[in-house]
Amino acid sequence: AQSVTQLDSQVPVFEEAPVELRCNYSSSVSVYLFWYVQYPNQGLQLLLKYLSGSTLVKGINGFEAEFNKSQTSFHLRKPSVHISDTAEYFCAVSENSGNTPLVFGKGTRLSVIA
Amino acid sequence: DGGITQSPKYLFRKEGQNVTLSCEQNLNHDAMYWYRQDPGQGLRLIYYSQIVNDFQKGDIAEGYSVSREKKESFPLTVTSAQKNPTAFYLCASSSRRTGMYEQYFGPGTRLTVT
Numbered sequence: 001a002q003s004v005t006q007l008d009s010q011v012p013v014f015e016e017a018p019v020e021l022r023c024n025y026s027s028s029v030s031v032y033l034f035w036y037v038q039y040p041n042q043g044l045q046l047l048l049k050y051l052s053g054s055t056l057v058k059g060i061n062g063f064e065a066e067f068n069k070s071q072t073s074f075h076l077r078k079p080s081v082h083i084s085d086t087a088e089y090f091c092a093v094s095e096n097s098g099n100t101p102l103v104f105g106k107g108t109r110l111s112v113i114a
Numbered sequence: 115d116g117g118i119t120q121s122p123k124y125l126f127r128k129e130g131q132n133v134t135l136s137c138e139q140n141l142n143h144d145a146m147y148w149y150r151q152d153p154g155q156g157l158r159l160i161y162y163s164q165i166v167n168d169f170q171k172g173d174i175a176e177g178y179s180v181s182r183e184k185k186e187s188f189p190l191t192v193t194s195a196q197k198n199p200t201a202f203y204l205c206a207s208s209s210r211r212t213g214m215y216e217q218y219f220g221p222g223t224r225l226t227v228t
Contacts, residue, residue: 009154032215034216036219041202041222041224042221042222043118043120043204043219043220043221043222044157044204044206044219045219046216046218049215049216051215090156090157094215096215101147101159101162101172102147102157102159102206102217103159104149104156104157104158105156106154106155106156107154107156
């Protein structure tokens, strides 16, 4: 079975500063990895995904993440955040067979301060 | 536009009543999922269905029921046996055929039971 740990429940950061949201996973099989963003009272929107290939994955809104198999990590980064990035961010993992449920971390609340 | 619709956005019920949450998708996806979201808990899987007329229990299926009579629809019934039904419910779908593997989410239904 897979599990996901998001190491920080809340991350405050000043506008235009860089940010890293940390995610570690455990699994006995090969996995796919995802980051989603959720704005208040809305569904989840995919930011980026790792399926295979290059370990550095670029997503929407200037976010990127790096898959590190030896560290079993998939940290999300952005070099300069905006007020509009304030949201909840979820890391998720699934078995690499497709159409299997995602296992989510508990989320990281990113608050961007003006 | 293709997507997932959930209705209603907000739902209020009295304790002891069953309530059904609607989820419809026009993405031609095979698999559909129901998740429950509580503050600080991330998303937890209730039920999922990989094909019409078949579904599997997730981690927190007790007190819930589903049906999958049509590919497009996956309604969730919250029964009176669910001890803590107040939560935000999210429906999702995915398709292995597209080779994309990520799940697409609806806007959610916030259920309040008093």
